[in-house]
Amino acid sequence: MADLVLEVRNVDKIFGEGETAVYALKNVSFSVKKGKFILIVGSSGSGKSTLLNMIGLLDRPTNGQVFIDGIDPSNLNDNQISSFRNSKLGFIFQFSNLLSDLTVLENVLLPRQIQGTDTNAIEEAKSLLKTVGLENQMNKYANKVSGGQAQRVAICRALINKPAIVLADEPTGNLDSVSAQTTVQLMKSLNKKLGHTFIIVTHDRPQFGDVDKIITIKDGRIVDDEMMEVPTVN
Amino acid sequence: MDYRAKVGLRFITRRKGSLIAASLAVSIAILVVQVNSVIFQGLYNAIIRDQINYRFGHVYITRNENFITKSDKMLVNWLERIPYVEAAAPRLESTASINATGSGQTVRDYDVPVIGVDPVLDTQASTMYTTVGNGQYVSSRNSIVLGALVARDLGNPHVGDSIKLKFKDRNGLDQLKRFTIVGITQTAGSVGLDNSVIMNIDTLREILGRPHETQSIMVRLNDPTKDQVVKDLFLNAFPTRSDNFKAQTIEESAEQTLSGFRSGIALINLVGYFGMMSSAFAVVTIQMMQVTSKTREIGIMRAIGSKRKDILMIFIFQGMVIGAIGAGLGTVFGVSYTVYAKETHLTFQGSLALEVSYNWLGILQTDILAFVLAIVASIYPAYKATKLQPVEAMRFG
Ligand SMILES: Nc1ncnc2c1ncn2[C@@H]1O[C@H](COP(=O)(O)OP(=O)(O)OP(=O)(O)O)[C@@H](O)[C@H]1O
Numbered sequence: 142m143a144d145l146v147l148e149v150r151n152v153d154k155i156f157g158e159g160e161t162a163v164y165a166l167k168n169v170s171f172s173v174k175k176g177k178f179i180l181i182v183g184s185s186g187s188g189k190s191t192l193l194n195m196i197g198l199l200d201r202p203t204n205g206q207v208f209i210d211g212i213d214p215s216n217l218n219d220n221q222i223s224s225f226r227n228s229k230l231g232f233i234f235q236f237s238n239l240l241s242d243l244t245v246l247e248n249v250l251l252p253r254q255i256q257g258t259d260t261n262a263i264e265e266a267k268s269l270l271k272t273v274g275l276e277n278q279m280n281k282y283a284n285k286v287s288g289g290q291a292q293r294v295a296i297c298r299a300l301i302n303k304p305a306i307v308l309a310d311e312p313t314g315n316l317d318s319v320s321a322q323t324t325v326q327l328m329k330s331l332n333k334k335l336g337h338t339f340i341i342v343t344h345d346r347p348q349f350g351d352v353d354k355i356i357t358i359k360d361g362r363i364v365d366d367e368m369m370e371v372p373t374v375n
Numbered sequence: 376m377d378y379r380a381k382v383g384l385r386f387i388t389r390r391k392g393s394l395i396a397a398s399l400a401v402s403i404a405i406l407v408v409q410v411n412s413v414i415f416q417g418l419y420n421a422i423i424r425d426q427i428n429y430r431f432g433h434v435y436i437t438r439n440e441n442f443i444t445k446s447d448k449m450l451v452n453w454l455e456r457i458p459y460v461e462a463a464a465p466r467l468e469s470t471a472s473i474n475a476t477g478s479g480q481t482v483r484d485y486d487v488p489v490i491g492v493d494p495v496l497d498t499q500a501s502t503m504y505t506t507v508g509n510g511q512y513v514s515s516r517n518s519i520v521l522g523a524l525v526a527r528d529l530g531n532p533h534v535g536d537s538i539k540l541k542f543k544d545r546n547g548l549d550q551l552k553r554f555t556i557v558g559i560t561q562t563a564g565s566v567g568l569d570n571s572v573i574m575n576i577d578t579l580r581e582i583l584g585r586p587h588e589t590q591s592i593m594v595r596l597n598d599p600t601k602d603q604v605v606k607d608l609f610l611n612a613f614p615t616r617s618d619n620f621k622a623q624t625i626e627e628s629a630e631q632t633l634s635g636f637r638s639g640i641a642l643i644n645l646v647g648y649f650g651m652m653s654s655a656f657a658v659v660t661i662q663m664m665q666v667t668s669k670t671r672e673i674g675i676m677r678a679i680g681s682k683r684k685d686i687l688m689i690f691i692f693q694g695m696v697i698g699a700i701g702a703g704l705g706t707v708f709g710v711s712y713t714v715y716a717k718e719t720h721l722t723f724q725g726s727l728a729l730e731v732s733y734n735w736l737g738i739l740q741t742d743i744l745a746f747v748l749a750i751v752a753s754i755y756p757a758y759k760a761t762k763l764q765p766v767e768a769m770r771f772g
């Protein structure tokens with residue numbers, strides 16, 4: 142149990158009430174071990190983003206519980222949840238991920254400044270940007286870099302606070318296939334190198350090749366919780 | 376720098392249009408208040424200045440319900456020994472009816488106030504003599520200076536013409552005397568003695584049968600702030616108890632003229648503050664637009680850990696930037712106008728020249744008020760921003 146970074150237990154999410162109620166998630170349960178690379182797949186409207194929002198503490202489940210790093214954040218107040226998100230979770234969204242009024246470097250630094258622990262932050266941010274090949278773009282404003290570059294910046298920002306889990310909702314959904322491949326490969330290699338858990342919602346399952354686990358959702362239910370063996374390279 | 380301050384600063388400074396519009400609204404409100412203050416405070420000061428110069432001096436000495444019977448020479452000498460006193464001059468007032476003989480024929484009978492002045496002392500204690508644009512001030516015993524309004528009503532007699540005045544002396548008897556016009560006095564806004572005639576005080580005393588009497592002594596100070604001190608010194612030396620003297624500072628002597636004006640100023644200031652309120656509404660509107668356009672950014676910041684109060688502070692900080700730039704610009708505009716008004720001795724339609732002074736405390740107060748209002752005006756939009764839920768904010772790319 143100790144190496145479970147995420148446990149989702151009997152989660153329901155109902156939007157609206159009575160006649161117009163929408164069951165976006167129904168009795169969803171699964172768990173994720175530390176350091177894994179997980180995909181959530183399913184057709185449009187199946188509930189993928191809703192599930193990711195529950196895990197990301199951006200929204201609360203109607204029923205059920207979500208444990209992150211062994212903690213049930215449901216009794217935390219709004220400020221505590223914000224701090225929790227800041228230190229335990231990293232976010233990568235589909236588009237307009239960055240604050241366009243800040244530079245690339247400032248965007249990466251933001252979670253650390255929100256946390257209030259600036260020591261070594263600049264060095265760490267620069268080294269992350271170097272890992273994703275953006276060391277020459279650091280001082281550009283975020284709206285002056287390409288979509289693929291912006292996603293790489295978002296990856297750095299998601300990692301700067303060394304979160305337990307990195308959550309990504311369609312991170313390649315807006316990219317051309319070359320940029321998408323680069324982004325996928327970066328996430329996979331960072332997962333290997335730094336050991337952060339990645340949970341990624343995608344439409345394009347083949348793009349990701351081999352992953353640790355694929356969760357398939359249909360109409361708010363998990364239909365397939367498939368474990369895949371990671372091919373071992375000799 | 377704190378990240379909230381940095382983000383707030385970037386948000387607002389990278390939207391030049393919003394920043395300029397909001398700070399201009401603030402600065403224009405400050406300018407309105409400042410222009411009001413320059414004009415109306417300037418007029419107020421100008422009235423005080425002219426009342427000091429022409430009528431009352433800085434301290435005005437009279438005797439309750441009676442003429443001063445103590446020797447005017449003695450009183451003036453006593454006053455002039457006080458270091459703060461520059462000069463003092465006696466005056467005597469009465470009325471007369473004029474029997475003008477402009478161009479050799481009687482124009483008409485005409486009642487006017489008559490002011491008797493000491494030809495030497497009056498030029499030291501008052502600047503009345505500088506208002507004689509045509510001719511000269513009172514000198515010899517039978518010389519007379521006409522106020523411009525009197526001269527106009529008499530059909531504009533010339534300097535050198537003679538004029539007959541009829542007085543009632545202390546016994547109620549008519550006294551007729553002929554004078555030679557030596558000058559015409561005219562003041563901007565007719566705040567001087569434009570409706571009176573000025574003559575030698577000794578001549579007037581003689582006609583009225585009051586050889587040693589004086590109506591008032593106007594005292595000019597070299598340090599106007601010492602008016603209360605001089606007043607107290609005088610009243611200690613010549614107590615009201617025995618002499619029945621009355622001494623007034625300019626605020627007291629000119630009170631009648633000034634009190635109405637003061638309520639006018641209060642009203643005008645109110646107009647200025649309404650201007651400030653509307654600038655605050657402009658700031659609210661612009662800040663609301665700002666929050667709306669930053670919805671997604673707010674969602675991202677909330678997702679990566681910003682708390683509600685952090686979002687609040689970002690937009691409050693924007694308000695501070697708007698307030699500071701607005702106050703800075705407003706000060707520049709306002710002070711420029713003040714300098715312009717002062718240097719050009721601004722007048723309106725030939726009225727009296729404004730007495731413009733730099734009211735730094737007033738400017739500072741207005742600035743602080745504008746700054747605080749810009750912040751207060753940002754509270755509601757900032758509060759709205761904190762109510763955005765991260766998921767909601769992020770839904771629409
Ligand atoms: N705030 C909301 N209010 C009402 N219904 C909602 C809300 N959010 C999501 N839903 C509904 O919940 C269901 C699941 O939506 P969700 O966004 O999770 O789907 P998704 O799998 O992410 O789809 P896509 O692949 O198109 O992004 C949908 O029927 C959607 O209309």
Ligand SMILES: [Mg+2]
Nearest residue numbers: 189190191310
């Ligand atoms: Mg979705």
